[in-house]
Amino acid sequence: MGKGIPGLEGAYHIFFTAALIFLAVMLVLCLVRAIIGPRVADRLVAVNMMGTMVMVIIAILALMLEEGYLADICLIYAMISFLAVIVVTKVYMGVYQQKKEEEKNGGA
Known part of the structure; x- marks a missing residue:
């Protein structure tokens, strides 16, 4: 990327590095959300977001x-x-x- 334009290669490198750092911080925050919950739905969404962010990180590394x-x-x-x-x-x-079935059978 940016082979013909002087200075553009360095700009891409800085941009990609900043994006990787940002995604790494967000990945850690999603990990915290997956651990503390409080509901299972929160944990599932956090794990799904972590997977998506890892895919973006791999794609950025492929470009870099x-x-x-x-x-x-x-x-x-x-x-x-x-x-x-x-x-x-x-x-x-x-x-x-x-x-839910156990509560229904146990309560009735």
Whole structure:
């Protein structure tokens, strides 16, 4: 990026580095949200956001390092992250429905 224009390569490098630092800070904040909750829905959204931010970080690194294989890794990570969120949601819904049935049967 910016091969023909003098100084543009350095500007891109500074911009990408700043974006990576910002995303790293936001990733830590999402991790804190995933740990403290307070609800399971908050945790699921935080984990999903963390997966999205990791994908963006990998994409920025692919641009910075000019390595095409990192884009492939980013796509694979996107699929795995999506499936993980779906599985965790299904597990949570099963536990929630089981507790609801136990309360219904225990109270009646």
